[in-house]
Amino acid sequence: MSGIRFYNARILTMDGGFDVIDDGVLITEGERISYVGAGGSAPAGGDYSREIDCHGNLIMPGFKNAHTHSGMTFLRSLADDLPLDKWLNESIFPREAKLDDEGIYWSTKLAVMEYLTSGITACFDMYLRPYAIARATEECSFRCVQVGSMNDFSQSLELQEEWLDRLNSGSELTTYMLGYHAEYTTSRELLKGLADLAEKYKVPVWGHNSETRGEVEGCLERYGMTPTGIAEELGLFNYGGGGYHCVYLSDEDIEIFRRRDLSIVTNPGSNTKLASGIAPITRYLKEGINIGIGTDGPASNNCLDMFREMFLVTGLQKLQNKDAASMDANDVLYMATVGGAKAMRLTESDVLKAGKYADLTVIDLTKPEMQPVNNITKNLVYSGSKSDVKLTMVAGKILYEDGRYNIGEDPDIIIREVNKVVESMKEN
Secondary structure, three states: OOOEEEEEEEEEOOOOOOOEEEEEEEEEEOOEEEEEEEHHHOOOOOOOOEEEEOOOOEEEEOEEEEEEOHHHHHHOOOOOOOOHHHHHHHHHHHHHOOOOHHHHHHHHHHHHHHHHHOOEEEEEEOOOOHHHHHHHHHHOOOEEEEEOOEOOOOOOHHHHHHHHHHOOOOOOOEEEEEEEEEHHHOOHHHHHHHHHHHHHHOOOEEEEEOOOHHHHHHHHHHHOOOHHHHHHHHOOOOOOEEEEEOOOOOHHHHHHHHHHOOEEEEOHHHHHHOOOOOOOHHHHHHOOOEEEEOOOOOOOOOOOOHHHHHHHHHHHHHHHHOOOOOOOHHHHHHHHHHHHHHHHOOOOOOOOOOOOEOOEEEEOOOOHHHOOOOOHHHHHHHOOOHHHEEEEEEOOEEEEEOOEEOOOOOHHHHHHHHHHHHHHHHHO
């Protein structure tokens, strides 16, 4: 048998609730879970490639980073403490124009290393040169859903159609969705063309949406409607999808999201650092809108850490609403796992259940910040950190364990190559 048997574990399956199985067993067979449940009911015997005693530590679904720009790791701390418009136009876009496939390839691998240390098993990646991203993530055995970033300067409709075909017919670890950077960088003509593609293939569309007040005000000046309104008018949401950030949605926008069953991915770390604002997540939840959590890119955050994002989601909502009970930690944990998986259409990687992909993380409950174990889910959101992640597995393969990586590449080489990318830009 090619599987791995985890035993003596606490298991949070997220399958229908937040109950934790004590003295649990989880067994993988190839890429999938073959058993998860109480140890007393587990299959007897078995020839496993490895048996792991969890010593009472927690197995849970891997986090889903539902909005990021992995290849931007080369920009980390190169352009900070600026408003969004200056950050993009004066610091980010000029440097990105110098970036080639190899730069994105190595920068993406560096991001994967950081995802794994945070228990993240999949990312929703919006960046340049999708083939380079696919090559990097596949070589690392990491799950990646890519989304287009089409705008007036790059990623034509023809390329979107090509990527939709080719990146959905290769490795099961890589999929692709249609997308545009944002309304303010994309002409109405291109947006209509993207809507036509979505209609042709009956697929969802994603884009940055209402991240700042200025973005919304500019769209109102151009079209007399919001970014969500123009997307709805053009038919971009006829087959689902959603928006990243969504800090300033109007009542009408919220109704469109609710009626179309669209998802919102909130990015509190990036929105805080860029002073964009606080998305009204409690309102969105009350309207029944699915929410995922994303770190955004390592140039705007700068940390790819799901634990920090979870704390910011709940903390900022409590502060905004002046109500400590306004955002429950369980809801936030759901967003970071199942909610993100739904947004990314990773329905086979959302919970721990027999037949699902073995995409999981093991959390060290012996750390001081995780003790006493009065409430595991609250501990994860309010006191957990990346240092608590012992192991991260994707599709049945352990990619990170106790500080060691198993991603097909020497981490020192990855770090060296990314620094070469940075140095080459200084030379230019």
